[in-house]
Amino acid sequence: MSRVGRAPIPVPAGVQVQVTDHTITVRGPKGELTRVIHPAMGVELNDGQILVKRPSDATQHRALHGLTRALLANMVTGVTTGFSKTLEITGVGYRATKQGEKLVFQLGYSHPVELVPPKGIQIGAIETFTPTATNEWMSTRFAVQGIDKELVGAVAAKIRQLREVEPYKGKGIRYRGEIVRRKAGKAAGKGKTAK
DSSP states (O other), X not given: OOTTTTSXXXXXXXXXEEEETTEEEEEETTEEEEEEOOTTOEEEEETTEEEEEOSOOOHHHHHHHHHHHHHHHHHHHHHHTOEEEEEEEXXXXXXXXXXXXXXXXXXXXXXXXXXXXXXXXXXXXXXXXXXXXXXXXXXXXXXXXXXXXXXXXHHXXXXXXXXXXXXXXXXXXXXXXXOOOOOOOOOOOOSOOOO
């Protein structure tokens, strides 16, 4: 048995779960999420808990069992507390500025890079500096927040790809706590004499 798959998912107060065929809808204080699960998996609601059932011990069913349970647990967590990923920008002059709904990045390119976050994603500054006009901020550390864990991770990864951290000076965008292996630069020639 999958130990992850057979663990029940507790449904907190204020969260509604609706199961229609293979479509699961979870509503909570932060919003609503809907997902279509694999037709082989069964979902039951018992005493404020969600249970995922599998039809057999086939390899595919065992894999889907744990996956389905994890996806449903993430939906419940998302509508109650939400998810967040923190990103840090390192480099002289590198920064992010919020202008209305879009983010404008200065990342050492000859032009600013603009990004409009998709619906359901909020991006907020953690450390701000140089106050600008109303509803705008500039920051080198900010958080990507939302109720859909998959979407939060995808948007954070897309932002990180705008300028990946280079290994010599460590400039670029990284996740908070991410360790980047540094390389030594070219050393000046020692002991060499011209002939």
